[in-house]
Structures are given as C-alpha cells and as structure tokens.
Amino acid sequence: MTLNLSEIFSSIQGEGPFMGRPALFIRLSGCLPPFCPWCDTAYAQGPGNPVDIGDILSRAETDCTGLAVITGGEPFVQWKDGLDRLEAGLLDMGLRVQYETSGKRAIPEACQGYKVCSPKYLDGRWQVAPESITRADCFKFVADKDIEPIEAFIATHAIPPEKIWLMPLGDNREAQLRRTPDIWQYCVEKGFNFSPRLHTLAFNNKKGI
16 A cells, blocks of 8 residues: 655754654645645645654654654545555554644544644634544644634633743744744743754755745
C-alpha cells in the first residue's frame, strides 16, 4: 500500500508544543479548498509521489530519534488510504506521532497520535470540522493584528488557555519578527502559549527544513 508523499526529512520541530525536539517530518500530499493564501507549503497541495508505507517505516526506523511529525497538505485526507496503517507501524516502533492538521477533514476517532489543530479563518468563517474541534489535543493559530476571530473561536468552544498556541503570521524571517512583539504581549495577557517558527527564524523561507 502506498501514500502520496510530498517530502520526508529529518529536522527540528520548529513550532507548537513539541518545539525544539528532533523529528522526522513526513509531509503528505493533498489538501482541501479553500486554500490558505499565505500557505508556505503550497507545493504539497498537489498529488505528490506514491511511496510504499513500508519504505516510509524503514526510513523512520533508520532516521527517527523518537518523534514522527505527519503533516501536509492535509494529512487526514489519506487516513483511510493507508495513513492509519502508517500510524500503527510508527507506534509499534515505539515512536511518538504528532499530527499537524488544519482540521478541515475531520480528525478520525481512531487516531492515536497527538493532534495539533491549526484552524484556518477563510472566506469569513472557520474552515474546521466539528469533530476536529472535539478531538484535537491542542490548537495552534496563525495570528496577525485581527485577533477577533481567534478570540471568538476560543470563547465559542470554551478552549482552555493551556491548549492554545499563537504563532505570528509570516513565511519569512522579517514578517515573523515584525509581528512577534504584539503576539507575544497578547499571549502574556491571555495566558496563551506563544510559538515562533524556529525554522523560519533560522533559515528564512528555505524549504525542506
């Protein structure tokens, strides 16, 4: 069985609750519209390359130091096409599995990995499935000056502050640094977690990091 893969590489998790940890990144291909105009991995929206699940597991056995990050695109598009088997194989190897998902495709009830949900506010509404809201382990928002939609989402779903991570909008170093002070201070006031994008700060907009 194969999965459509965009890329796979070893690096450091640069954002969210596992920030700073060595990780094997498994970026699956395919996403769901509407697409984010600020997306910095638009190349993963396409079909990608079919790769045997066994080959991905072999790479994980060789290169993974404990954390496997499955991202996209939108990874759960491929849940029933073999992602469930990949997760089982990674867990059987004793690895921690973390997902990066927009929540547009409902997070599967059977998913055992740690689900970081980054809801997207597009076309005047939140593009996230109800099941994703109840099944996510934490929420990571890309934040800019217009913080009101994020505040409304958090209040509507009564999400506790310790499950919230805010990350400055920006796919390059300059944009990240420009927005960081305001988002930092807002997190201090609200008791939210702040997340930079360490890979962007270190390597700007270089891919495969």
